[in-house]
Amino acid sequence: MxxxxxxxxxxxxxxxxxxxxxxxxxxxxxxxxxxxxxxxxxxxxxxxxxxxxxxxxxxxxxxxxxxxxxxxxxxxxxxxxxxxxxxxxxxxxxxxxxxxxxxxxxxxxxxxxxxxxxxxxxxxxxxxxxxxxxxxxxxxxxxxxxxxxxSFRDHCEGADELWAFYDMRFRAPAGWPLKRHSLKAGLIRMSFGGRGRSLEFIRVSLAGTLLAAKSLAEWFGEFYGKPLKRKSFRISEQTVKGHDGLMLRGETSLFFNPLKVFGRRRVLRAACWHCEPKNRLMICALDAFGRQSELFESVLAEFDCCERSLTDVAFREKK
Amino acid sequence: MWPFGKKSKVPKLDRRQALDARPVLDSRVRIERDGQTGAILQVPRRATATNRLVCRVFKLSSYHQITLDELGAFVIELCDGERTVRQIAKRLAGAYKLGRREAELSTAKFFRKLVRRSIVVLIIEDAAS
CATH class of the missing domain: 3.40.1000 (Protein Transport Mog1p; Chain A)
Structure with missing residues (x-):
């Protein structure tokens, strides 16, 4: 990795x-x-x-x-x-x-x-x-x-900027500044974005202990409940980066986003998966208007958790 | 007692000293398994006049209980006076697949709490010896 x-x-x-x-x-x-x-x-x-x-x-x-x-x-x-x-x-x-x-x-x-x-x-x-x-x-x-x-570099060459520390490695769009970060033992949370858009990368340790008494969907609902408020969403269970996971797609309701009437839809897309080899829970979430939400696939593909996630990406690229 | 007497000096430890310290459980503290993965610590109340009076009036036990989760129980059982905080953190990291720094931080924070409550004593070896 x-x-x-x-x-x-x-x-x-x-x-x-x-x-x-x-x-x-x-x-x-x-x-x-x-x-x-x-x-x-x-x-x-x-x-x-x-x-x-x-x-x-x-x-x-x-x-x-x-x-x-x-x-x-x-x-x-x-x-x-x-x-x-x-x-x-x-x-x-x-x-x-x-x-x-x-x-x-x-x-x-x-x-x-x-x-x-x-x-x-x-x-x-x-x-x-x-x-x-x-x-x-x-x-x-x-x-x-x-x-x-x-090996020193001080700026990114492409449209994405690499972030790599502890065992975490992901790419955020170059124009999206780091808004908030929390580097606690057991919880790393990096939030990027600005007005009307937000991109989050979250890593939670001790997945085995957290999932001992509840399912991944239950845990995700509790942990990520706040951003899901005032949104109608759909969760599907599926394999994410070679692991058991969830995919979420939600939209802010018309009452809280009246601009939706004019086609300005605010979309929340998120993926959560349980990386068994590293005993971690990973979340990648993008909350943005219209076209920006299409960044989600590329951002998710670059968010690595372990070797299995890398082979999954390679496999997808081959296909 | 301060402000009437001298304020007792608490020795400040640097990172290396803290990680090389050997934690020992107070001999009066008892560990009980709670049937699941956690543990219950039976910690004696401080023998102050007020505590003795309160215990007598309300018929309280001279011990109070602290419930530990799975990780707390894992760590406390390794406090034998032989292993250092660093070694315990390493064991924790191995058992729960944590990063080194993650394990060190959480172990150090846990021990800080236990020391403050006089449940654990840290043996610090003098750098000169």
């Missing part, structure tokens, strides 16, 4: 993607902190023991030369090290990666910890991104940094 075995012995890697930032990272690194939005934000990823990667981005006008930004940042770190009475050293002009179409500067600093960093400016998406790969002062990070930094 988006992971690949590295050719040499060492860590396994997989794709990580959030707000357009895309990287290839070791599989045991997980998202621990996220702040901000597409314009400006911050990400932190940690392994089992410590913080391994920090990413900061800002969109907008370019603020001077990259080297000057690095100068300012290093000066701040040097001051902090002086206060803490820790020895501090910097190595500039490292050639760790050169992502195509971007201006980059790579450097290393060593203080209480070691960091290999890359500052990048993309003229296409006008984004300045600062990546910090962290480790112990004596740790060898260069090869890892090369892999991570050279």
């Amino acid at each position: 988006g992971s690949e075995q590295s050719s040499t012995r060492g860590p396994r890697y997989r794709t990580f993607a959030w707000q357009g930032v895309q990287l290839t990272l070791p599989t045991d690194w997980n998202l621990t902190v996220t702040r901000g939005d597409r314009k400006a934000g911050y990400l932190r990823l940690s392994d089992e023991y410590r913080t391994r990667l920090e990413v900061r981005w800002q969109q907008g006008k370019r603020q001077g030369l990259l080297s000057r930004t690095v100068d300012g940042y290093i000066e701040k770190l040097r001051k902090d090290a002086r206060k803490e009475k820790v020895s501090f050293s910097v190595q500039r002009g490292l050639k760790l990666a050169s992502p195509p179409g971007k201006e980059v500067e790579c450097y290393r600093w060593t203080g209480r910890q070691q960091a290999l960093a890359m500052l990048s400016w993309c003229p296409h998406c006008r984004r300045t991104t600062h990546l910090h790969l962290l480790g112990e002062p004596e740790e060898s990070l260069k090869n890892l940094a090369r892999t991570v930094f050279s």
